[in-house]
Amino acid sequence: PDEQFEPDPKKKTLVVLGTGWGSVALLKKLDTSNYNVIVISPRNYFLFTPLLPSCTTGNIEHRSIMEPVRQILRHKKASVKFYEAEATKIDAENKVITITDNSEVQGATATTQVPYDMLVIGVGAENATFGIPGVREHSCFLKEIPDAQAIRTKIMDCVESAAFKDQPEDEVSRLLHMVVVGGGPTGVEFAGELRDFFDEDISKLIPEIAPKFKVTLIEALPNVLPMFSKQLIDYTEKTFKEEQIEIKTKAMVKKVTDKTVEAEVTGPDGKKEIITIPYGLLVWATGNAVRPVIKDLLSQIPAQKDSRRGLAVNEYLVVQGTRDIWAVGDCAVAGYAPTAQVASQEGGFLARLFNNMAKTEELETQIRELSTGLNLKPGNAAEVATQIESAERQLRRIKDVKPFHYSHQGSLAYIGSERAVADVSWFNGNVASGGKLTYLFWRSAYLSMCFSTRNRVLVALDWVKGKVYGRDVSRL
Ligand code: FAD
Ligand code: NAD
Structure with a gap:
C-alpha cells in the first residue's frame, strides 16, 4: 500500500507517460489539484535536447541540460506521484498500464500495474535503423x-x-x-x-x-x-x-x-x-521509429490499423479509436514534424484542455446546486438567478475550446x-x-x-x- 499518495476518490486519475518535451509542457501548465496525477517515465529528468549535440564534445556538460522531474513536480499545487519505470503495455480496453522498472537496481517489485481514468502518452520515439544490418x-x-x-x-x-x-x-x-x-x-x-x-x-x-x-x-x-x-x-x-x-x-x-x-x-x-x-x-x-509499447497499442485499436508512424490523433489530440487517451510529441501523428516545438505546444494545449474540463465540471455542479437552492429558497431568487447566469456565461466561454493549432x-x-x-x-x-x-x-x-x-x-x-x-x- 502506498501511504504517501492516497488518491482522492472524488477525482479522476490522470496518468502521464514520459518526461520529455510534450509531457513536461503539460505538467508545467496543468492544475494538478483537479486530478490524481501520476507520471511514469524511465528517465527521472527532463532533457533539453537542442543542446545535446554540444554534450558529445564536452562543450556543454550533460547535467547542465537536465532538470530533475521531482524538482519540476515539487512546485505543483497538488502533489504528483512519479514512478521511474517504462510502460511496457497499455491495455486500452481495461484502462490499465503495466509498468516495469528496467533500471540496474530493482526492489522486490519490478513490474506492476497502474489503472487510469485518463491517459496522456508522451513516450517519444526510438532511433530508426530500418533493420540495416550491423x-x-x-x-x-x-x-x-x-x-x-x-x-x-x-x-x-x-x-x-x-x-x-x-x-x-x-x-x-x-x-x-x-x-x-x-x-x-x-x-x-x-x-x-x-x-x-x-x-x-x-x-x-x-x-x-x-x-x-x-x-x-x-x-x-x-x-x-x-x-x-x-x-x-x-x-x-x-x-x-x-x-x-x-x-x-x-x-x-x-x-x-x-x-x-x-x-x-x-x-x-x-x-x-x-x-x-x-x-x-x-x-x-x-x-x-515507433516504440514497441506504441506498436502494441496500435495493434489493439482497429481504427489505427493503417498507422505506421505513430498514434493518429484528432484535432484535440485524442488517439483515434480510443476513449480517454491523448498523445503528444514524437509518438503522435498530428500532421506536424516531430520536433520539440510541436511537442511542447501540444503539451501546453492539453494542460489548458484538462484545466478547462475540470472547471466545466465544477461550474456544472455549481449550477446544479444553485438551481436546487433556487427551488428551496424563493426569497433570494433574484440573487441566485444572477449567480446561475454568471456561471452559465463562464461555462459557455470555457466550453468553447478551439482545436489544437500549431x-x-x-x-x-x-x-x-x-x-x-x-x-x-x-x-x-x-x-x-x-x-x-x-x-x-x-x-x-x-x-x-x-x-x-x-x-x-x-x-x-x-x-x-x-x-x-x-x-x-x-x-x-
Ligand atoms: P521526448 O522528449 O523524447 O520524451 C519522451 C519521454 O518518454 C522520455 O522521458 C522517455 O524517457 C520517456 N519514455 C520512453 N519510453 C517510455 C515508456 N515505454 N514508458 C514511459 N515513458 C517512456 N526539436 C526542436 O524543435 N528543436 C531542436 O533544436 C531540436 N534539437 C534536437 C536535437 C537532438 C540531438 C535530438 C535527438 C532531437 C532534437 N529535437 C529538436 C527534436 C525533439 O527533441 C523531439 O521532437 C522532442 O524531444 C519530442 O518530444 P516528446 O515529448 O515526444 O519525446
Ligand atoms: P531526420 O529524420 O530529420 O533526418 C534523417 C536523415 O537521414 C534524412 O534526411 C534521411 O534521408 C537520412 N537517411 C535515412 N536513412 C538513411 C540511410 N540508410 N543512409 C543515409 N541517409 C539516411 O532526423 P534527425 O536529424 O534525427 O531529426 C529528427 C527530428 O528532430 C526532426 O523532426 C528534426 O527536425 C528534429 N530536430 C531538430 C533540430 C533543430 O531544429 N535544430 C535538431 C535535431 C533534430
Whole structure:
C-alpha cells in the first residue's frame, strides 16, 4: 500500500507517460489539484535536447541540460506521484498500464500495474535503423544523455588509439575518420560540433594526428537539412566544405560492420555503385521509429490499423479509436514534424484542455446546486438567478475550446565554426539567415529556452569555461 499518495476518490486519475518535451509542457501548465496525477517515465529528468549535440564534445556538460522531474513536480499545487519505470503495455480496453522498472537496481517489485481514468502518452520515439544490418551493434546514436556520453568517450578513444606508438598509417586514418549517417539537423549539428572540437582543442593538444582527422556526413537524399530553405542548405554545404566536412549525398547506407560502412551511391549519370568507407566512430542519426509499447497499442485499436508512424490523433489530440487517451510529441501523428516545438505546444494545449474540463465540471455542479437552492429558497431568487447566469456565461466561454493549432516559430541549427542557420517567422513573413550573427541569435534563443534559471546559468558557465580552458579531453 502506498501511504504517501492516497488518491482522492472524488477525482479522476490522470496518468502521464514520459518526461520529455510534450509531457513536461503539460505538467508545467496543468492544475494538478483537479486530478490524481501520476507520471511514469524511465528517465527521472527532463532533457533539453537542442543542446545535446554540444554534450558529445564536452562543450556543454550533460547535467547542465537536465532538470530533475521531482524538482519540476515539487512546485505543483497538488502533489504528483512519479514512478521511474517504462510502460511496457497499455491495455486500452481495461484502462490499465503495466509498468516495469528496467533500471540496474530493482526492489522486490519490478513490474506492476497502474489503472487510469485518463491517459496522456508522451513516450517519444526510438532511433530508426530500418533493420540495416550491423547498425544496432556498431553505431552510436544521439538521442539521450548516455548516447552523448558514449560518443564523447569514443571520440577520445579513437584519438588516443590513433596516437598510439607504431600505429600503421592506414589505421590512423581509419580511427580518425568520424562518419555521421543522416543529414537531418541531428547529423549536421553533430558534425559541426565534432569539427569544432577537433580544430579548437584536439589538434592543439595532439598536433601530429591533425592532418588525418576527417568527418564525413552521409545522406540518402540529394541534399542535407531538407526542412530548411534552399539558400540555407547551400550555405550549410558551403560552410561544411570550408570546415572540411565531406558531404556524401545520394548515398544510402546498406550495411555496417565493426570497422566499415557500405553505402549505395547514385552518381550524376544515375548509375549506382557500392562504396566501402572505413571508420573509427560511426554516429547514426536517421530519424525516428515507433516504440514497441506504441506498436502494441496500435495493434489493439482497429481504427489505427493503417498507422505506421505513430498514434493518429484528432484535432484535440485524442488517439483515434480510443476513449480517454491523448498523445503528444514524437509518438503522435498530428500532421506536424516531430520536433520539440510541436511537442511542447501540444503539451501546453492539453494542460489548458484538462484545466478547462475540470472547471466545466465544477461550474456544472455549481449550477446544479444553485438551481436546487433556487427551488428551496424563493426569497433570494433574484440573487441566485444572477449567480446561475454568471456561471452559465463562464461555462459557455470555457466550453468553447478551439482545436489544437500549431504555430511555427522557425527552425534553427548550429553548423560549426560559430555559424548557425535560421528560418524564422517574423511579423507574418519568413527570414532566412546564416552566419556568425545567426550563431549569436542561436545561442541566446537556446539559452532563453532552457528549462530553468539553473540550467541557463550552468549552460552559460560551460560556454565561458570552454572558451577559457578549452574542452576537457579526458576519456572516461
Ligand atoms: P521526448 O522528449 O523524447 O520524451 C519522451 C519521454 O518518454 C522520455 O522521458 C522517455 O524517457 C520517456 N519514455 C520512453 N519510453 C517510455 C515508456 N515505454 N514508458 C514511459 N515513458 C517512456 N526539436 C526542436 O524543435 N528543436 C531542436 O533544436 C531540436 N534539437 C534536437 C536535437 C537532438 C540531438 C535530438 C535527438 C532531437 C532534437 N529535437 C529538436 C527534436 C525533439 O527533441 C523531439 O521532437 C522532442 O524531444 C519530442 O518530444 P516528446 O515529448 O515526444 O519525446
Ligand atoms: P531526420 O529524420 O530529420 O533526418 C534523417 C536523415 O537521414 C534524412 O534526411 C534521411 O534521408 C537520412 N537517411 C535515412 N536513412 C538513411 C540511410 N540508410 N543512409 C543515409 N541517409 C539516411 O532526423 P534527425 O536529424 O534525427 O531529426 C529528427 C527530428 O528532430 C526532426 O523532426 C528534426 O527536425 C528534429 N530536430 C531538430 C533540430 C533543430 O531544429 N535544430 C535538431 C535535431 C533534430
